[in-house]
Amino acid sequence: MKHPNKSIQCSVEQCAYHCGDCNYCSLDTVQIGTHESNPSQEQCTDCLSFDARTRY
Numbered sequence: 001m002k003h004p005n006k007s008i009q010c011s012v013e014q015c016a017y018h019c020g021d022c023n024y025c026s027l028d029t030v031q032i033g034t035h036e037s038n039p040s041q042e043q044c045t046d047c048l049s050f051d052a053r054t055r056y
């Protein structure tokens with residue numbers, strides 16, 4: 001059973017660390033980054049702690 005970290009809201013249900021019924025991450029901390037050279041809007045940022053559920 002994953003423990004939701006109430007400090008990290010997340011709606012990415014496909015991630016292995018997502019808590020399922022509640023929209024929180026189960027990790028203690030996450031790494032955020034960007035895939036852009038000059039990020040200008042929220043879509044430019046990524047959760048680098050994401051792990052695809054299919055690996056588990």
Ligand code: SF4
Nearest residue numbers: 010015017018025047
């Ligand atoms: S690791 Fe990132 S994408 Fe995955 S549940 Fe946590 S915050 Fe969401």
